[in-house]
Amino acid sequence: MTTLEHLPFHAAVVRSGKAPKATGGLLAAAVVILAALPYVAFTGATSAMVTFFVLLIMASMWNLLAGFGGMVSVGQQAYVGVGAYTVLAFANLGMHPFLALPLAALTCAVFAIPTSWLAFRLRGDYFAVGTWVIAEVYRLVIIRFDSLGGANGKSLPGLSGMDPVLRGALTYWAALAIAALTVTGCYLLMRGRTGLALTAVRDDETAARANGVGVTWSKRLVYLVSAAGCGAAGGILIIDSLSVQPNAIFSVQWSAYMIFIVILGGIGYLEGPLLGAIVFFVLQQLLAGYGSWYLIILGLIGVAGAVWLPHGLWGTITRTTGLQLFPVGYLLRTEPVTGKTAGKTTSPKRRIGSST
Amino acid sequence: MSPLLELNGLGKRFGQVTVAEALDLTVGAGDAVGIVGPNGAGKSSLFAMVSGDLKPDSGTVMFDGVDVTGAPAQQRCRAGIGRTYQIPRPFEKMTVFENTLVAATQGGGLHGQAAYDHAASVLELSGLAGSANARAGSLSLLQRKRLEVARGLATGPKLLLLDEVAGGLTEPEVLELVALIRDVRAGGVAVVWIEHVVHALVRTVDRLLCLAGGRFVADGTPDEVLKDPAVLELYFGVGPETGPLSEGAEEPDESLEPPAQTAAPLTDGGLRR
Known part of the structure; x- marks a missing residue:
């Protein structure tokens, strides 16, 4: 009664495109080297790197949201803000701010559940605008609480007695750990069944649904994960700056950064945010002294990238070289027809009989 | 045993356009049913209501004895409704x-x-x-x-909905497709096939329906339906008394070969696109 009976052959599937075998080792080594940085570099350098990790976390989350879930949000600053204020709230209660970081992620995921019911009623452009409005609502609600500093913001208690160098190093390690966790988490998510389904949703929602994918469920999962990641990033921001200012933490600029990095790096590729964050960070460091020219140049680069590199930097690289750092694809090695790997026209004469 | 698919009084309107008006249809396990009809008759909308892409205004969709009228598309797919677009x-x-x-x-x-x-x-x-x-x-x-x-087959369907899969194919390709669908059917899968390439349908299905204006105007074996006065009227604007039809009855036929069987004079070119 069903076609789920296998034809008599074995499908050998390899989980990689042309991924260098050493990728995992190289990335692990990079993390280890980065982890040693506070011992060899001054706090100025590690503090700049914290910014980089925050950007990487945010961009990875936005890539998951927009690149795989198809949800173009300009309201992720809602969770950056909620994450920061969660750390502040728990610090006010006497908890160590670093220990509050996981709670910031968790709180954002919880807040994202009712928010998703609201936001998911909107599609496309309306979703984008709606998420921005929701972020504003979060800001307006939070500045009502005098215990959280109201509209003026508040400084973070609990870390003032700590040695600045040690605090800088701890902040750096926390940011590095969360960034590594985020990238690894995205990879593991996209490598599994859910990731395959999400990729299908990215390409065609209607067809995904007709092929058994629970589209709304997949999107909600991505939305929650993305909120949690942005919450953790917000938590790092408040620990790094030791204070929070509602207009800054709920600023739409965070979404602008995420979008810029992901579009430039390559939307829909796990490597995209990584490469984009590196490029953006380097640009930021190089151009920081040029005042408003910095923004003009950044804007020009964004426009140029969108026009000439529609698949982003990584998309262009992977399309020309086939290189993949994170092999999430499925390569079928069973080649009963031609013995060649890909792209050959079909050979219909090789049809095999019915399964019965 | 309940039939595999049962549509009861399915209705759907888009403004002034009726795409389904009290449609009833029963498909048993392993059946092969063809559906013909002019463009805009509501064929694809019918599939959309069966697969869950479109919500009917009235009526119910029963699949495998379960009312799936309110079920989302992915749930129907997992239950065994596979479809093509x-x-x-x-x-x-x-x-x-x-x-x-x-x-x-x-x-x-x-x-x-x-x-x-x-x-x-x-x-x-x-x-x-x-x-x-x-x-x-x-x-x-x-x-x-x-x-x-x-992809439709990969979902492991009990019922496969084929929406004009032969359209635009060359004759040898159509024959291959017919062989494929016969294989599928031999595997126990029921097939409902919307197609303008009627000779492909005739080779595959046991039962043919003609849908027009959101209603089934004919239902029977392919032979019966293709000789049905209502169907001939619909496709060629002529009644049975006009006698046997030749090619190019109304619209010039550019693409397709002469009908393979005399019983199946309808070809793609007869329809306005």
């Missing part, structure tokens, strides 16, 4: 194999090696094995149509 909707940035793997893991509920084997076997069956690792977006129209069928 008239305009192919491949997951363009994924490979052909990944396309069928999505269907096998999500719709078919398979895991690991079993999913790989099944996803690969439907590609073999539908003649796409050589393109397994190509991006679906790079496929030709014909390959995309094959991929639609392959």
Whole structure:
């Protein structure tokens, strides 16, 4: 009664495109080297790197949201803000701010559940605008609480007695750990069944649904994960700056950064945010002294990238070289027809009989 | 035993246009049913209501004895309704194999090696094995149509809805497709096939319906339906008393060969596109 009976052959599937075998080792080594940085570099350098990790976390989350879930949000600053204020709230209660970081992620995921019911009623452009409005609502609600500093913001208690160098190093390690966790988490998510389904949703929602994918469920999962990641990033921001200012933490600029990095790096590729964050960070460091020219140049680069590199930097690289750092694809090695790997026209004469 | 698919009084309107008016249809397990009808008759809307893409205004859809009228598309797919789209909707940035793997893991509920084997076997069956690792977006129209069928099969359906999969294919390709669908049917899968290439239908189905203006105007064996006065009137604007029809009755036929069987004089070119 069903076609789920296998034809008599074995499908050998390899989980990689042309991924260098050493990728995992190289990335692990990079993390280890980065982890040693506070011992060899001054706090100025590690503090700049914290910014980089925050950007990487945010961009990875936005890539998951927009690149795989198809949800173009300009309201992720809602969770950056909620994450920061969660750390502040728990610090006010006497908890160590670093220990509050996981709670910031968790709180954002919880807040994202009712928010998703609201936001998911909107599609496309309306979703984008709606998420921005929701972020504003979060800001307006939070500045009502005098215990959280109201509209003026508040400084973070609990870390003032700590040695600045040690605090800088701890902040750096926390940011590095969360960034590594985020990238690894995205990879593991996209490598599994859910990731395959999400990729299908990215390409065609209607067809995904007709092929058994629970589209709304997949999107909600991505939305929650993305909120949690942005919450953790917000938590790092408040620990790094030791204070929070509602207009800054709920600023739409965070979404602008995420979008810029992901579009430039390559939307829909796990490597995209990584490469984009590196490029953006380097640009930021190089151009920081040029005042408003910095923004003009950044804007020009964004426009140029969108026009000439529609698949982003990584998309262009992977399309020309086939290189993949994170092999999430499925390569079928069973080649009963031609013995060649890909792209050959079909050979219909090789049809095999019915399964019965 | 309840029939596999049962539509009761299905109705749907878009403004002034009625695409379904009190449609009743029963399809048993392993049946092969063809549906013809002019463009805009409501054929694709009918499929959309069966597969869950479109919500009917009235009536119920029963599948395998369960009322699925309110069930979302993915749930119906998992229950055993596989479908293809008239305009192919491949997951363009994924490979052909990944396309069928999505269907096998999500719709078919398979895991690991079993999913790989099944996803690969439907590609073999539908003649796409050589393109397994190509991006679906790079496929030709014909390959995309094959991929639609392959993906539908990969979900492990009890009922496969085929929406004009033969449209635009050359004659040898149509024959291949007919063979494929017969294989599918021999495997116990019920098939409902919307098609303008009537001679392909006639070779495959036992029962033919004609849908026009949201209603079934004829129902019977392919022979009966193609001789039905209402059908002839609809397609050619003539009644049976006009006598046997020749080619190009109304619209010039550019693309297709003379009818393969005298009993099936309808070809694609007779319809306005």
